[in-house]
Amino acid sequence: MLSLDDVLEAQPRVEAVARRTPMQDSHTFSQMTGAEVHLKLENFQRTGSFKIxxxxxxxxxxxxxxxxxxxxxxxxxxxxxxxxxxxxxxxxxxxxxxxxxxxxxxxxxxxxxxxxxxxxxxxxxxxxxxxxxxxxxxxxxxVHAFDDPAVMAGQGTIGLEILDQCPEVETVVVGIGGGGLISGIATAIKAKSPDTRVVGVQAEGASSLADSLQKGEIVELDAVDTIADGIATRRVGEQTFEVIRERVDEVVTVSDEEIAMAVTHLLERSKTLVEGAGGVPLAALLAEAFDYDEGEVIVPALCGGNIDLNVLTTVLMRGLVETGRYLRIRTVLKDRPGALLHLTEILVDHRTNIHAIHHDRTSKDVAMNAAEVEIDLETRGGPHVDDLLADLRDHGYEVEVLV
Missing domain, CATH: 3.40.50.1100 (Rossmann fold)
Known part of the structure; x- marks a missing residue:
């Protein structure tokens, strides 16, 4: 099985090509979670991810x-x-x-x-x-993407850097696709700091490892479906599975909505861009997918930043929807002059920004003398949305929230 010596031997080879990526203390995420959060910014690596x-x-x-x-x-x-x-x-x-x-x-x-x-x-x-x-x-x-001892050892150099940059670390959180990254990191961490906990995270739509650990044997999924394309594998490796079973303390899953929120928070609050797979460890922390103590020193490893711009648009929109910053509503108006104006005046009073309006007099779902309206709104989050919806309903509008 992969050993600390393998990782140590890999270190000078890796350092000749790869960067030593920074560790960032995050006041924002520490405040949000109650833990002491330090972000391992492997998304700053050459090629944009740990794979190098x-x-x-x-x-x-x-x-x-x-x-x-x-x-x-x-x-x-x-x-x-x-x-x-x-x-x-x-x-x-x-x-x-x-x-x-x-x-x-x-x-x-x-x-x-x-x-x-x-x-x-x-x-x-x-x-x-x-x-x-x-x-x-x-x-x-x-050259296998994950199920190879030399590949695992190279990824394990991140674990050595984490311990050097944050010796007091109590929990390291790592995303899992095929398992090469967490196998290497866990090997380094457990050999040099046995009391440090290693938590693995998978996307719910690609949770082959979580299923495999429950059954005690490798399970291959028929298909995967997640915005975290970097960890969208149907199964973990034979060798990585054995390392994970021995050295990883816990494996949890997160939803695409939770991943999208993590990516959005990182971009907005930390000015840090990650792909879906890179946001998975922070998503697990923010969603409290695993237990941790107040003030616990936690390092989420942000493993990559290579997100396609089209995907980024979708992810950010999902993140805005989940945080109540983007809202789509449907209602029905009387088909007469001024009806739409009256509705938009209420929206303006609440300082919402109208992103798009679709006004349909021909819908079969409404009366002949009515019009269906769908409106996309930019809002300021939960309480703002609640106040807006309550005011609309007080004015007699039957409002359906679409997203």
Whole structure:
């Protein structure tokens, strides 16, 4: 099984390519949670995620014959970029198979780092099958995204940095897809600081590990569905599963709504951009998905910041909806002059910002002398929304909240 020595041996190789990412004390999230929160900003890493660490360490262990034949891998995006850059820096040819619906920003970045990109399949599992075909046909070395001791050891260097930057840490929170990141971090943490707790977090729509731990064997999901595409894997690795069972204290799940809120809070309050997978650890903390004490020193590892701009728009909108900052309502007006004006005057009185109005006289759901109205509003959150809705209803409007 992966050992601390493996992680320590990986450290100088990783440091030659990857950055030592900063640790940020967060007054905002400490105040929100009652814990003492320090953010490990791995989203500031080269290529925008931790994957460069494991890829660098694995490629450094290739034999001369393997280097000449080149490498191949499958990835939803972050591992792709890590392998492409690490291989290019080492003078090794790389082929990267990515799902057809991988974020275009990650596909383009992988190409810029020097990787040959092949788009195949609807998710990571189908891309991986294609990559293994290329491995056999071209005699390349397959660089697994997570189920490889050298890859796990490279990711484990984050654990060494966390302990160096925050020696008093009591709990480290890590997102889980295939399990390579948390396996490496937990190995380093538990060997050097056995009393420090390691909590793993999965998205509810890709909770293969949570299910596997309950059943005592690896469970493969039929499909995954989450905004956290970086951890959207159908199953964890064989080797990572064993490490996690031995060294991770607890595994919890969070919803896409909770992930979206974490991403939104990080951007608005900490001016820090993360992708869905990067926001998962903070989402678990904010949602109290695991128990912690007042003043407990907690380090969420924000593992990546490579979010597609189209996805970011969706995530931020979900975050605004969840925090009551964006509201869509439906009501019915009498179809007569001034009816819409009267409604908007109430909205103006409450200082809401009208984002869009859809006014429909032809809807079959309302009377002939009425019109259906849907309005998108920017608001100031919970109490503001409650006051607005109460006032509208006091004025006789039957209001339905759509989002």
């Amino acid at each position: 660490r494991g890829a660098t360490n694995r490629i450094a262990t290739l034999s001369e014959v393997e280097r000449e034949a080149g490498v191949v891998t499958a990835s939803a995006g972050n591992h792709a970029q890590g392998v492409a850059l690490a291989a290019t820096r080492a003078g090794v040819d790389s082929t990267i198979v990515m799902p057809e619906f991988a974020p275009i920003s990650k596909v383009n970045a992988t190409r810029r780092y020097g990787g040959r990109v092949v788009l195949h399949g609807v998710d990571y599992s189908e891309a991986q099958e294609k990559a293994h075909e290329i491995e056999r046909e071209e005699n390349r070395t397959y």
